[in-house]
Amino acid sequence: MKLKQKFVMLLAAAMITSSIPMVTFAKNTSISKTLILTEDDTVGYTVDDDDNIEIKKPFEQFLTFDIDIDIKEPESIEVYLEGDNIEITQDLFNAWAEDDTHTDLERDGKDVVRFTMKNYGNETTPGDGTEGTIEIEYTDDNELKVILKGGSKATDQFRMPLLYQAKDGLLKLNVASHDGRIEEGTYTLSKGEVSNKKFTAEIDDAGKIISVEGEGELGEIEIDEIKAHTLNGSVFRLTIDSSDLIFSDKYNDPESGILDDSNYGLSSAVSDDDVTFVRSDEDNAIGYLIFDFDTSKVSAPGGVVIKNIEVEAEDDEVATGDIDLTIELMEFFDDPDDGLTRDDFDAISNGKKPSDNEDYTWDDVDTEDASDDMEEVEGVIAVVREAGVGLSVEEEVDTIGGKYTHGKDDNKVEIKFSDPTKEFLTDNGKLELTLEGAIFAPVPASEIIKSQTAGDDFADEDGFYTEITSNDDRIEYDDDALEDFILINENHPNVAEFNLQDLDDQDELVIQFYVVGNPGFNGDIELTAEGSKWDDPMTATIGTVTQPIEVNLVQPIDVVENERAYPAGLITISETDEHMFEADDVIAIKIEDLLIDDADVVADNGLDIDTKIAEGHLLIEIQGRSKDPATITISDIKLDGSGYIPVGEYTAYIGGQGIHVANTPINFEESSSSKIVGKPDEADDWDDDWEDYKNNEINLEDYSEDKDEIFAAAFSLGSFVTSYRPVEPEPEPVPPIIIPPTPDPIPQPDDVKGENGNYGLPDLDIRISNGRATVNGKYAEVTSEPLIVDGVTMVGVADLAKLLGIPRDKEVGNTLNYYQHGNDPAVVTLRLDKRRTLEIIIGSYEINIYDYNSLTGTYQSVGKKSLIKPAQILMDNEGLSRTFVPMRPIGEALGFEVSWDSKNSEAIFTNKN
Structure with a gap:
């Protein structure tokens, strides 16, 4: 029987005997689409010249809740919404509620407190109400309470429109609930950060080198629209910040051929002829980048990349060093006396002056005023150096x-x-x-x-x-x-x-x-290039690598020689991003010189797996990809045979294409043949196996011969199994003559809590939420936020110590220390000097507590504090491994009152009396 089938039968039996109900959780919460917005744009409504709010139909953006278990009247679900960098005013809420599609208004004076709308389901228009309604309550600025109410028909989806005004920053909507049927989280409403600018610009020297004679080209300039239809008719002033270089004299007249690429909404709208460059007659280190194209094909914002603008020396020679460039957006005015107007743009584009039909140049209208629609950009765009590469x-x-x-x-x-x-x-x-x-x-x-x-x-x-x-x-x-x-x-x-x-x-x-x-x-990924005739090697970043999975040894297996080895050990294999494991991928696990007989294997986040044992190896096949980054947990590994293991240390190896695609794909059903992928010399004698190699068909006869290739690029867990020699009893010593010692006085320790019960710590009010923390109301930087693990709130020990003002690795005073010997579980020690010491062992369900005895000058055990979840290594906000423990026990062991604000996902520690 396969391990998975055993697990399912045991789970079913446990449910029957203990009558424990199964709980399913929310499928998904989502935003229908992210919008491209600038500051003060409105979503879902418009405001006329008299400041009247008009609801806009159809709505532009929807919030959708998908739930696993259908609900119908009188069932309901409460959800709390809070916006970041958006504005929902009382006037907007009034207008929204008074829209003719809404009913059951409840008012407080002239203002609406709550209203009920019909469920939009999976449509952009509301239904008839039989599949539920949505009650919306205005609790505060940018905060709403939403009650999803079941209708006469069961429904598993609720959909409501969103109305708000965009403010500066990244627009987000925080969704919280209390019963687990709604997926909580923070959802982005806009594509990128909202600002009041129309363009962004970026300079990249792209390794451009200009000779000391002044010959060469500048690097890349990238200009991106924030909103569509803004680049056409724009003029950008480029200034070379060097006294030695000027733009080439080829640009005395407008010159095209400088467009390298156009992307997104401009990819089919802008051609090389639509972008020209002309240098200033008054200052040859200034030039004007001009865009004039047909916008009929533009439906979305886009960007352009400009490169290969040529430069030359103003005199005979150019000093070596960086060349800086400044990019400014020229401002258009309504009054011709103030500077450049749109009429001027059209006239200059046609080579004439509007009034007297004379030649007219950008110098005539350049007032050196820069538009507020783009931040001025300055950067290195090339470098002047002696002959080199x-x-x-x-x-x-x-x-x-x-x-x-x-x-x-x-x-x-x-x-x-x-x-x-x-x-x-x-x-x-x-x-x-x-x-x-x-x-x-x-x-x-x-x-x-x-x-x-x-x-x-x-x-x-x-x-x-x-x-x-x-x-x-x-x-x-x-x-x-x-x-x-x-x-x-x-x-x-x-x-x-x-x-x-x-x-x-x-x-x-x-x-x-x-x-x-x-x-x-x-x-x-770094590249170093070294030529035999070069002076120095050169380096460059050519890309990035994301580790597909992370293997953690949580608990090794320790046995005693000649004693039966019972199932033990715990290994986790976690995806670092979604869909790292593909369907039909296989993970193979072996232990050096030992055979695996059985193991418990489970996966979370919807990852579908199957398992089997072949040739003493544990094979795990991915049958369906995960919804979110998933973790495979292998525990209670049972070793084959009698389980009596000779003294020594045995390494575990984890390989297969589920770990690294360049390993061997295993035929999971037969486990008897496989095809080598990405290994250059699997055949020991290429002459004998040449035809197979030439056809890329090296087929091994059975699994036992295939094993070495499977684990050729495996993860290695050293000393996963350690077998010790049993301790031989010491011979009975001759009883010594015992002279009763003079008893020492019984030491009486001071009260380690201190007068205020704070163990020497100052009065503190600590709050941690969403990767941010405050200490007595002041912001403090942390790298981890509380994590919910199987319903238990866990906090990072290192960040908690930082918020308490406790340094790391100090010989004296308060300190936080991390220690691991060999493959033993790591130990984290938190010491409040001459007060209390907490010892946290990774994987343990207890915290050891030692209090200071001032008479003996030592820390003495005063007991343990139980943990509902073991201390464990988890990933923090920056992707680093950190020690996490249940929030309440560690806080109380330090003299704090501990609470959890589920609405704001906020951990609260206070020791103020």
């Missing part, structure tokens, strides 16, 4: 560790070496690329060998091939038949070496290659 990244990767599919460009990197002086790239030589956080992607043999007929023509058991190409064939390959492929040493899969060719008179070299992120790594 620059490195820029043209195409980055954003990858999940170990995830790679050959033939797709998701893992493709493109880099460019630039030499505007054309003095460096004329030299050929060897180029070495080294990756940190990734390896070069192996290419399947079937893709490489298309003309080879014998294994000797290709075989190299110490390496594999990766694909590296360059524009215009600048890479010299060892074998013409293997063009585009570079041999990689398997012991150094992150290093590629090759020679360059035909670089005479070249000012740039573009190279493309593919990478696979390391599955155990989180962070940036």
Whole structure:
């Protein structure tokens, strides 16, 4: 019988015998769509010139509650809404309530306190009320109480429109409830932060190098609209902040050819001819970027990327160093006497002056006034240096560790070496690329060998091939038949070496290659490029790697030799983001030199799994992906045979493509054959197995031969099982002659609580909520917020100590210490000097308490405090591992009164009398 079936039967039996009802929770709470808004925009209504509020139909945005269990009258669910950076005024609520679709108004004078609307269900118009109604109560500015009431028909979905005015910042709606049937959380209402600006601009030097003679091009300028239809007809003033450089004289007349890319809503609306650049006649270090295009095809905001604007030296030579550029949006005026007007724009675009038909330039109307519709932007856009080569990244990767599919460009990197002086790239030589956080992607043999007929023509058991190409064939390959492929040493899969060719008179070299992120790594992928004829290596960030899963050893297995080993051990395997585990992925777990006979395996957040034992290994197959990042918990591992384990330490290994896609996909039903993926030399003798290798079909006969390949890139948990030699009894000693000692006086400790019962701590009122904290009303920075684990509120010990003013790792005084010996459970110690010490052991359901005895000068045990959930390692807001314990026991052990405000998700600690 499979483990999963056993688990289901046990669960069913437990439900029958104990009559415990099953509880299902809310499916989902969602916003229908996020909106693009600027400050003071209204959603769901308009305001006329007389400040009258008019409800706008159909509504633009809806809040939807999906619940698992249908409700019907008289059932109801209470929900509390609170807005961040939005404004819901009493006047707006009155107008909303008085809309003719609403009934049952309850007033307080002229103001409406609450009203009832019909449920919109899954539509944008309300139903007839048979499937429930929604009562909305105005409790305070930007706060609403919502009661979802069942109708004559059962319903599992309630949908209500949202009305508010946008304010500066990121618009959010906080949803809270008390009975678990509504998914609580914070939901974003707007796309990006709301501001009163129309544009954002960004400068990127992109590694642009300008020679000391002044020849070269500036880096990239990216301009993005906040709202659609704003870029057309705009003029941006560009100023080079250098006394040595000016814009090229080619821009004496408006010049196009500087548009590199247009995106989103502008991708099909703006062409190269629609963007021109002209330099100022009065100051050649100033130029005007002009947009004039047809907006009929624009339906959404977008952005443009400008590059390759040429510069030159004002005199003979340019000083080395950074070149700064300032970007300003020119202001349009209603009065021509004030400066540039829209009529001026049209006239200059046509090359004439409106009044006398004479030539008219941007210099004539540039008053040096900058518009408030965009923040002035200043940054480095190029660098002037002596002859040399620059490195820029043209195409980055954003990858999940170990995830790679050959033939797709998701893992493709493109880099460019630039030499505007054309003095460096004329030299050929060897180029070495080294990756940190990734390896070069192996290419399947079937893709490489298309003309080879014998294994000797290709075989190299110490390496594999990766694909590296360059524009215009600048890479010299060892074998013409293997063009585009570079041999990689398997012991150094992150290093590629090759020679360059035909670089005479070249000012740039573009190279493309593919990478696979390391599955155990989180962070940036760094590239170091070193040429045999370069002065210094160059580095660049070419992308990021997200670790697909995290393996935690919660509890190892400790046994005694010649004593039966009972089921024990606890391992968790957690997704770091949603859908890291794919359907049909397999996770394989083995223990060095030991066989697994059984184990309890469960998964949360909707992850569907199946399990079996094969060849003494535990296999877990993913049958359905999770809704949210899920955790697989393996516990009560039973070892095969008698369970008598020789003395020693045994490592557990966790592999399979569920951990790293480049491992072996296992045939779960048969567990007897599998296909090697991403491993370059599985066959020991390529001559014997050449046809299989060439066809990418290395099929192993049975699971026992397949095991080594499965765990080739596995996670390793050292000393997972430790077997100790039993302690031999000491021989009975000869009874010594006992001389009764003179008894010491019984020490009487001081009252460690102190006069005010605060254990020496000051009077404190601490509140922690949503990653923020206050101490006596003042903001304090923390990295963790309280977590609800199976209904128990947990707090981070390190952050609580920080809020108490307790430092870390001090020899004397108050201190917080973290200690772990070998694979023993970690211990966190919180000491209030000469008062009390708390000892928290990871995985333990108790806190050990020691009070200070002033007569003996030692801390003596005064008992334990039980925990409803064990102390455990969880992730904080920044993705770091932190020790969490149940909130109430640790607070009370420190002399605090502890409470939890569920409406505001706020933990409260106070020791004020």
